[in-house]
Amino acid sequence: MQHQSKLPNVGTTIFTVMSALAKEHNAINLSQGFPNYPSSKKLNNLVSNAMNNGYNQYAPMAGNLDLRLAISNKYQLLYKSTYHPEKEITVTAGATQAIYTIISAFVRHGDEVIIFKPAYDCYQPAIEVNGGKTISIQLSAPNYKVNWEEVASKITSKTKMIVINTPHNPSGTIWAKDDMLQLQKLTKDTNIIVLSDEVYEHIIFDGEQHQSVCLFDNLKQRSFITASFGKTFHNTGWKIGYCCAPETLMTEFRKVHQFNVFSVNHPAQKGIADYMQDTETYLGLNDFFQQKRDLFLNLISESRFKFQPSQGTYFQVLDYSEITDEHDVDFAKRLTKAFKIASIPLSVFNEEGKDDKVLRFCFAKTDETLVKASEILCKI
Numbered sequence: 001m002q003h004q005s006k007l008p009n010v011g012t013t014i015f016t017v018m019s020a021l022a023k024e025h026n027a028i029n030l031s032q033g034f035p036n037y038p039s040s041k042k043l044n045n046l047v048s049n050a051m052n053n054g055y056n057q058y059a060p061m062a063g064n065l066d067l068r069l070a071i072s073n074k075y076q077l078l079y080k081s082t083y084h085p086e087k088e089i090t091v092t093a094g095a096t097q098a099i100y101t102i103i104s105a106f107v108r109h110g111d112e113v114i115i116f117k118p119a120y121d122c123y124q125p126a127i128e129v130n131g132g133k134t135i136s137i138q139l140s141a142p143n144y145k146v147n148w149e150e151v152a153s154k155i156t157s158k159t160k161m162i163v164i165n166t167p168h169n170p171s172g173t174i175w176a177k178d179d180m181l182q183l184q185k186l187t188k189d190t191n192i193i194v195l196s197d198e199v200y201e202h203i204i205f206d207g208e209q210h211q212s213v214c215l216f217d218n219l220k221q222r223s224f225i226t227a228s229f230g231k232t233f234h235n236t237g238w239k240i241g242y243c244c245a246p247e248t249l250m251t252e253f254r255k256v257h258q259f260n261v262f263s264v265n266h267p268a269q270k271g272i273a274d275y276m277q278d279t280e281t282y283l284g285l286n287d288f289f290q291q292k293r294d295l296f297l298n299l300i301s302e303s304r305f306k307f308q309p310s311q312g313t314y315f316q317v318l319d320y321s322e323i324t325d326e327h328d329v330d331f332a333k334r335l336t337k338a339f340k341i342a343s344i345p346l347s348v349f350n351e352e353g354k355d356d357k358v359l360r361f362c363f364a365k366t367d368e369t370l371v372k373a374s375e376i377l378c379k380i
């Protein structure tokens with residue numbers, strides 16, 4: 001049988017490649033973003049309770065209502081922003097499914113979708129498998145600042161959607177209020193939808209405020225927010241996330257969602273809903289991860305890597321240009337095989353593989369692992 005691939009340029013993701021290489025070479029794995037310490041015992045118990053208390057059949061299509069209420073309360077508490085739990089919030093199988101479903105609910109053949117590079121890897125294939133055209137805007141290391149005149153020049157009558165991500169994976173930078181105001185100004189009086197990937201909203205450092213699209217009235221009207229409990233509650237393997245958006249947008253989302261997954265893991269949703277009653281479970285994350293970032297950066301301050309401290313996410317990018325001029329993918333692989341430490345090369349997220357000699361390291365690890373990793377990095 002012969003068939004023509006809908007995604008001829010897509011291979012295995014760099015996260016899978018680097019994690020497999022780390023395993024093969026018994027390297028410390030700071031590549032794929034996941035914690036190496038356990039998910040909270042209290043949360044695990046709440047999920048077990050949900051299983052033992054009968055939450056074992058299909059959840060409602062849009063998600064367990066207690067969880068949607070907890071999410072709605074969170075937006076009220078943190079941003080004074082209202083999302084109706086029944087009409088404007090849907091629980092998904094991780095942020096990845098939310099992102100895919102948003103794109104497939106709205107992007108038609110020939111529509112243009114603007115993304116900023118380096119870009120998280122699931123945006124572009126989702127656009128293209130749905131017949132859309134990716135319009136990339138390349139940002140530059142080390143600050144990854146957006147030139148809003150360039151964005152304005154890329155908007156056309158075909159622009160259907162703009163995908164943004166703050167705090168940003170992979171660079172660890174955040175957008176300022178002014179960036180959001182510029183985006184709001186550019187999209188006002190258009191039909192452009194904004195997909196705001198906010199999976200790291202609770203991991204932001206040095207007292208900075210997360211700039212959610214829901215803080216900006218006109219932006220909120222055209223935006224989806226996507227979120228991931230895997231990132232927030234240290235259990236990436238559970239694959240529970242959600243999205244919120246005004247009712248008219250969410251209605252279209254659910255038309256696709258109900259035939260894509262219909263509904264997601266019920267006991268995990270109920271357990272998370274109960275866990276979120278204590279707001280410290282997510283408000284404490286900034287301090288928790290800032291300590292890890294600071295530990296890691298202090299320990300590698302004498303190394304030959306150069307860096308600007310991560311502003312958010314649990315990733316730190318390190319510039320290795322003083323060490324070698326090797327291509328970043330080759331260098332990341334050599335570090336894994338010869339030095340037993342795995343990271344993610346940034347060029348794979350860039351336009352035409354632009355190589356700024358930068359690697360991403362995940363610091364969602366035990367202090368012991370971070371100490372061991374730093375010892376290696378100081379020897380390179």
Ligand code: PMP
Pocket residue numbers: 033093094095096097120165169197199227228229230231236239240241
């Ligand atoms: N967006 C970004 C920026 C991510 O880093 C990730 C990975 N957590 C996702 C989306 C996907 O999240 P999930 O694992 O919940 O599907």
Ligand code: GLN
Pocket residue numbers: 013015016031032033034169
């Ligand atoms: N979000 C994770 C990261 O950035 C990767 C998840 C995946 O492997 N798809 O490392």
